[in-house]
Amino acid sequence: MKPAIKPAHQFIVCHECDLVCADVPVATGEAASCPRCRAILYRNGTASIDVALALAITSVILLLLLNSFPLLSLKVQQVTRDTTLFHAALAMWDDGMHILSLLVIITTMLAPALQISVAVYLLYVIRFGDARLALGAPLRALQTLRPWSMVEIFMLGLLVSLVKLQHMADIVIGPALWSCASLIFFTAALTSVLTPRNIWLWAHAAKASKAATGVSHV
Amino acid sequence: MSEQEYRHIPATGLAGQTGASAGLITCDICEALCCTHDEAATHCPVCGASLHLRHKDSLTKSLAYLVAAAILYIPANLLPVMQTNTIFGTQDDTIMSGVLVLLYTGSWPLALLVFFASIVVPLLKLFSISLLLYTCWKKSAWNPLQRTQLFRMVEAVGRWSMLDVYVVTVLVALVQFKSLAAVHPGGGALAFGAVVVLTMLSAQSFDSRLIWVAKTHE
Ligand SMILES: [Zn+2]
Numbered sequence: 060m061k062p063a064i065k066p067a068h069q070f071i072v073c074h075e076c077d078l079v080c081a082d083v084p085v086a087t088g089e090a091a092s093c094p095r096c097r098a099i100l101y102r103n104g105t106a107s108i109d110v111a112l113a114l115a116i117t118s119v120i121l122l123l124l125l126n127s128f129p130l131l132s133l134k135v136q137q138v139t140r141d142t143t144l145f146h147a148a149l150a151m152w153d154d155g156m157h158i159l160s161l162l163v164i165i166t167t168m169l170a171p172a173l174q175i176s177v178a179v180y181l182l183y184v185i186r187f188g189d190a191r192l193a194l195g196a197p198l199r200a201l202q203t204l205r206p207w208s209m210v211e212i213f214m215l216g217l218l219v220s221l222v223k224l225q226h227m228a229d230i231v232i233g234p235a236l237w238s239c240a241s242l243i244f245f246t247a248a249l250t251s252v253l254t255p256r257n258i259w260l261w262a263h264a265a266k267a268s269k270a271a272t273g274v275s276h277v
Numbered sequence: 278m279s280e281q282e283y284r285h286i287p288a289t290g291l292a293g294q295t296g297a298s299a300g301l302i303t304c305d306i307c308e309a310l311c312c313t314h315d316e317a318a319t320h321c322p323v324c325g326a327s328l329h330l331r332h333k334d335s336l337t338k339s340l341a342y343l344v345a346a347a348i349l350y351i352p353a354n355l356l357p358v359m360q361t362n363t364i365f366g367t368q369d370d371t372i373m374s375g376v377l378v379l380l381y382t383g384s385w386p387l388a389l390l391v392f393f394a395s396i397v398v399p400l401l402k403l404f405s406i407s408l409l410l411y412t413c414w415k416k417s418a419w420n421p422l423q424r425t426q427l428f429r430m431v432e433a434v435g436r437w438s439m440l441d442v443y444v445v446t447v448l449v450a451l452v453q454f455k456s457l458a459a460v461h462p463g464g465g466a467l468a469f470g471a472v473v474v475l476t477m478l479s480a481q482s483f484d485s486r487l488i489w490v491a492k493t494h495e
Contacts, residue, residue, distance in 0.1 A: 070310055072296035072303040075425060077486040079294045079301060096425045096489070101308075133451045135458065140451055147450035154449060156462045162470050163446050166439065195324025199306045206477060209439055216443025219391060222383045223448065227458065255308045 071100050106252035108261045112182045114249040118175045121242040125210075126168065129233035130217060133224060141233060144168060144213075170208040175246070177201050178253055185261050194262060198255060205250070211243045295489075302328050335484035336410055342479035343406050349468045349475065350399060356465035359445050363458045371465060372396065372441055394440040395469075402438075402476045405431045409483060418491040428485050435480055438473045442466060 071082045076096035085091045090102040129141035142150070144167060152160035177197045184194065217236060224230055296302050302311050307324035321328050332338075357369035370378065372395050380388035405427050412419060445466045452460040 070301065071308070072299075072301050072310070074303065074305060075429075075485045076421075076489040077295045077297055078489075079296055079299050096422060096485075098425075098429075131447070131451060135454045138454055138457075140453060142447070142450040147446050150450035150453070151446055151462060154462050156467060159442065159446075159462065159467050159470050162474065163442065167443075195307060195321070195326065198324055199326050202306055206436060206481070209436055212437055212439045213443045215390075215437075216440050217447055219379070219387060219440065219444045220447040220451070222387055223379065223444070224451065226382055227452075255306060259307055259309070 073098055073100060101256050102254070104252060104254075104257065106257065108182060108186050108265075111249065111252045111257075111261075112179075112186055114245055114252065115175060115178045115182055118242060118245045118249055119179060121238045121245060122172060122175055124238035125235050125242055128235040128238070130235045130239070131221065131224075131233055132231040134229040134231070135227070141231075143235065166207055166209040167213045170204050171210050171242075171246070174201060174204045174208050175249075177204070178249060181253075181258060185258070185265050194258065198258060201253070202255070208246075210239060210246065214239050214243055297331075304328060331486060332482065332484040335482055335487060336414055338482040339406065339479045340410055342475045342482060343403065343410065346472050346475035346479060347403055349471045350403065353399075353465055353468035353472050354396075356468060357463035358441060358465040358469060359448060359463050360461045361452070361458065362461070364456065369463065372469065375441070375444075391440065391444075394437045398434050398438045399472055399476065402431050402435055402480070406476070406479050406483065409488070413487040413490070416491040421488050421491075424488045425485055428480070428483065428488070432480050435473070435477050438476075439470070442470045442473070 069082055071080050072078070073080055073093040073096060075098040076093060078093055078095045080091075080093055080100060082101075083091065085101075085103045087103050087105055091100045092098060093100055126144055129143055130147070132139055132141035134140075145164075148160050148163040148168070151163060177200050181194065181197050181201070214236075217239070221230060221232075300312055303309070304311055304321040304324060304326055305328075306326040307321060309321060309324070311321055311328055320326065354372055357371055358375065359370050361368045361370065376388050376392045376395070379391055409424060409428055409431075412424060445460075445462055448460045449462050452458055
């Protein structure tokens, strides 16, 4: 049988324990949780799509800064060595650790870049374009990418390295380290507002306002 | 999306039922409530994601990744994760010796952090997923809420084990001062990275809804 959609959410099936729960309105800032397994079912956040778009664009800028500038510089006697994110991964490659180098590139560069690009695409499509246009595939990509983007863990790795290196050389903190720290903050904020539920709410609202202003759509 | 398409979803009387028994499923990706009356996988009409009442071959896949991770856990801890060449000689560091170096030369909170991320978390994941797989295979009704919370914890902390891989990456990239000092990655780092990825895949393959199966058949 063809599955059917119920656009007005009256029920929600818990993703974690499969219990059918009533989809009741919750107060702003509060969350509804599954009575059986206590999973968070949904939140009533106040974030608007414009806030999400601003967070996404800021993240793009910070990501570009993170990838363009050195993270740390090390000075031993007269020799200075610095490294960008990409060069750090390349050093691993040059040392014969190809798979590990790829893993670092995927988790610190590729996954975050894709995640943020997809977020910008989604928000742009909903905010300025046809709300019914291809939201499923990018949303799917976003959910899949999420656990593989590990900028915050990389940042912690940088801090541990800093401590390990402080005894052997002079360290200068590069601009990318600050970008990295801010990027973690902005992507965390973006992730918390860019929930599937919010995206569909924004998409429905955009569609409704278009219908109200008489713009034709399919 | 006409009214008739979702006519067979009753307005009330679903409280306490499971999605499987009510023929309802909330799409993982877009959170649309979908109706499936057969167990076969179908696709979400809103976003096109495949819908499963249960992940396909959840226990088998999860077990396969877990076994691979458990095997690689041995070289990950025994082989050196990095080799430091200085004018004073060559030093091989395993994960544990890295923690000890931090404890003596760095700070104990940082040593504790690395110990937790690199040693406790992977072990905890291996044991927890084994426990979950065994109890679900036995369809045990034992403490489903606690087991669900254990699974949530496994999913939340799993990625943080990448910490050591990143520390090695940064050190390899920065500490390259020819004859003075150089750091090279060791085979342990590769095995360790593989353990992190495999345990993440194992947790992702596991379907937490299986924890509650015994409960609903009582
Ligand atoms: Zn639940």
